[in-house]
Amino acid sequence: MKGIFITFEGPEGSGKTTVIERLAKKLEDAGYIVRLTREPGGCRISEDIRSIILDVNNKNMDPVTEALLYAASRRQHVSEVIKPHLDAGHIVICDRFLDSSLVYQGYARNLGIDNVLEINKQAINGLFPDLTIFFDIKPNVGLDRIKDNKRNQNRLDLEKLDFHNRVYEGYIEVLNRFSDRIKAINADLSREEVYYSVEKIVFDFLEKKNDLWESQKIS
Numbered sequence: 001m002k003g004i005f006i007t008f009e010g011p012e013g014s015g016k017t018t019v020i021e022r023l024a025k026k027l028e029d030a031g032y033i034v035r036l037t038r039e040p041g042g043c044r045i046s047e048d049i050r051s052i053i054l055d056v057n058n059k060n061m062d063p064v065t066e067a068l069l070y071a072a073s074r075r076q077h078v079s080e081v082i083k084p085h086l087d088a089g090h091i092v093i094c095d096r097f098l099d100s101s102l103v104y105q106g107y108a109r110n111l112g113i114d115n116v117l118e119i120n121k122q123a124i125n126g127l128f129p130d131l132t133i134f135f136d137i138k139p140n141v142g143l144d145r146i147k148d149n150k151r152n153q154n155r156l157d158l159e160k161l162d163f164h165n166r167v168y169e170g171y172i173e174v175l176n177r178f179s180d181r182i183k184a185i186n187a188d189l190s191r192e193e194v195y196y197s198v199e200k201i202v203f204d205f206l207e208k209k210n211d212l213w214e215s216q217k218i219s
Helices: 016-029 046-052 063-087 097-109 114-123 139-149 163-178 189-219
Strands: 004-009 034-038 091-095 131-136 180-187
Touching: 004 016, 004 063, 004 097, 004 189, 016 034, 034 063, 034 131, 046 091, 046 097, 046 163, 063 114, 097 114, 097 163, 097 189, 114 163, 114 180, 131 189, 139 163, 163 180, 180 189
Parallel strands: 004 091, 004 131, 034 091, 131 180
Antiparallel strands: none
C-alpha cells in the first residue's frame, strides 16, 4: 500500500509548524507511521542548501539561482526521504513543498508559475502531494507574529511587504489552479480552532482513502 503525502503551505508566520507537530502526534496515536519533514531541507544535503538559500548575507541571489537551489534541495529530499517513506506505506507530512516554489519564485519573483513548474519536473519526478493545506493569513499579520515571537528572521522574512503581498497573491493563484488537492483554512483564528480545522480535513481525507482501499480489496 502506497503512503500518503501531505504538505502544508502558507505565508511567513502563518503558524504551520506548531500545528504540524501536533497533527503528527495525533496520527501516530491513531496507529499511523508518520515521517515529519520540511523544505528546504529534510536531509543533510538539502539542509546544507537551505542554509545558503536563507542566509541573510545572500541578498543579491539571482531569482533563477534561487529557484534552481530549491529544486536541487527538493530532488535530494524526494529521493532520500519522501519517496522511500511513501513506498513503505507511511504518511509523510512536509512543511512546504513544490507550491512554495511556484508561489515564491514563480509568482513573487516573476519567473512564471509554469516556468518554475518545469524546473521542478525532474526534481519531483511526478510526485505531487495527495493533500495540501494552505494556511490563509494576510502577510502583515504573519510578519507581526514573527516579530512578536522573536523568531530569527531569514532572508525571505526580510523582504519588503510588497514581496510578501505578492506571495499571498501567488498562493491564491496556485490554490485556484490546484483546487482539487489544496484546502484552505483560516489561519487567523485561535490556535485551537486552526488545529481542529486541520485535523478534520486530514482525518476526513484519510477516511475516504481507507474506504477506497477497502473497496479495491473487495473488488
